[in-house]
Amino acid sequence: MSDECKRIKRAFETAESALIVSHLDPDGDSIGSMLALGRILSNLGLEADYYSEDGVPKVYRFLPWADRVCNRVAPDKSYDLVITVDASDIKRLGNKIVLSEVGKLIINIDHHPDNTNFGSINCVHLTSSTAELIYKLAKYFELKIDTEMAKCLYVALITDTGNFRYENTSKETFLMAAELIEAGISTHEISTKIYDTRTVPMIKLFAAAMGTLETSENQKAAWVTVTQEMLQKYACRSEQLVGLVDHIRSIAGVEVAMLFREEKDGVVKVNFRSKDKVNVSEIAQKFNGGGHVKASGAVFHEPIEAVKAKVIAEVLRHPS
Ligand SMILES: [Mn+2]
Known part of the structure; x- marks a missing residue:
């Protein structure tokens, strides 16, 4: 992943504006990865915008900065960078934005095996979740994972691994989870918010x-x-x-x-x-x-x- 990291680093350092895009029907991984990535960019001095055509499902709205996610992009608005998370194909982003029109450089960060590598930079690896790639990026940038970022990453991790039950759960997944706990999250509180708030x-x-x-x-x-x-x-x-x-x-x-x-x-x-x-x-x-x-x-x-x-x-x- 280090080659892409280098290119991503250069892109992050030179961009003055960025839009992060999640997929349709967003799940915990796409929302959590999107918000965690926003915090990475913010740490680097770049305040991103967030786009999800289907908004943020209610269950994930407790995540920090979830209220910044919009379901529209202002007409004629264009960004130096558009970063898509957890989307295997351009079609998965919806039909209200045209990537080539809203962004000069497209970075595609995803873990789906059928990813079509539609980005200018493709960071596509078969990890447990896109969040695992975002976590590795944070490490690459030598950023401290704070409680807020950890919350976003943890939600992504548990929802994409079915609470560490699916085959995609590896030693790396648990090591990452351990570090998120070290960053101060309450796993019980998060699980309750995700799984125990049905009506x-x-x-x-x-x-x-x-x-x-x-x-x-x-x-x-x-x-x-x-x-x-x-x-x-x-x-x-x-x-x-x-x-x-x-x-x-x-x-x-x-x-x-x-x-x-x-x-x-x-x-x-x-x-x-x-x-x-x-x-x-x-x-x-x-x-x-x-x-x-x-x-x-x-x-x-x-x-x-x-x-x-x-x-x-x-x-x-x-x-x-
Ligand atoms: Mn995913």
């Missing part, structure tokens, strides 16, 4: 969604469906439901779990999880989506029943 309607919606559980004949694929009608009944947003798919994967024998979410304006989102044998990144890519081998997603503009039919047919083509 009663949300749990009722979970129950309703669980009630839709279906499986393939051999029970190796299982899925649940959340319609607009269900979301409206419980006044929840579909982003609050992503964790549901992990429960579906937790069924013994299930190799592929799916969550079908009906959004507004005819959009349907599908989240995939796999246990051991199926590469769900490949399946998502068939539908112009992407992600990791064991966690991926895709977006559709078709009725939910049609989406389900073709996605399930595709999944069943993959031996598990």
Whole structure:
């Protein structure tokens, strides 16, 4: 990583303005990495702007500087640097900004195996999380990791490793976590904020969604469906439901779990999880989506029943 670090360092030192961009449907890693990187830049004397087309999910709004994240860029505004975090492809950034128009130099920092290296500088490594790369950058710059930065990095780390349960968890991940704890964070307080702040309607919606559980004949694929009608009944947003798919994967024998979410304006989102044998990144890519081998997603503009039919047919083509 040192070669890219050198180039990134030069870019950070010469830039006078920077925009950090997260991906659509941002998760803990993209928001945490974005905010931690902002603190690195700030330490270097560069105050960045932050862009996320889908804003910041409520659960991550306690993070320091989350209130600085905007979902628009002023027209004609252009930055010396645009840094994308946790996004494998330009399409994942949304369609309201055109990278080549808003930035002179694009730095792509990501850990997805299907990253398209769309940046002028690509810092792409298969680490546990993008946050692990941001952490390494902070080290490279010899910056002190303060409590605020540690909070952002820790949220990214636990959400992308499923609380240190997924295969991407390594010795480095734990060493990094140890250092974040040394920086003064309370892991209990953060976990509570991330995992223990669900509302009663949300749990009722979970129950309703669980009630839709279906499986393939051999029970190796299982899925649940959340319609607009269900979301409206419980006044929840579909982003609050992503964790549901992990429960579906937790069924013994299930190799592929799916969550079908009906959004507004005819959009349907599908989240995939796999246990051991199926590469769900490949399946998502068939539908112009992407992600990791064991966690991926895709977006559709078709009725939910049609989406389900073709996605399930595709999944069943993959031996598990
Ligand atoms: Mn990530």
